[in-house]
Amino acid sequence: MKQEIHKSAPAGAVYGLGLxxxxxxxxxxxxxxxxxxxxxxxxxxxxxYLVYEALKHxxx
Numbered sequence: 001m002k003q004e005i006h007k008s009a010p011a012g013a014v015y016g017l018g019l020x021x022x023x024x025x026x027x028x029x030x031x032x033x034x035x036x037x038x039x040x041x042x043x044x045x046x047x048x049y050l051v052y053e054a055l056k057h058x059x060x
């Protein structure tokens with residue numbers, strides 16, 4: 001059997017920590033239960049917003 005080596009493990013850890021940090025931030029600033037739910041959903045997709053804004057800023 002061939003052993004598989006996963007080289008993206010550090011990226012997964014960074015994304016996981018970012019997800020936890022974003023969730024804590026958004027939920028702590030929520031004013032109601034549903035705003036907390038929306039905050040959690042935002043925490044899941046925050047990298048997409050980051051890349052979009054970076055590309056927009058760079059004019060690409």
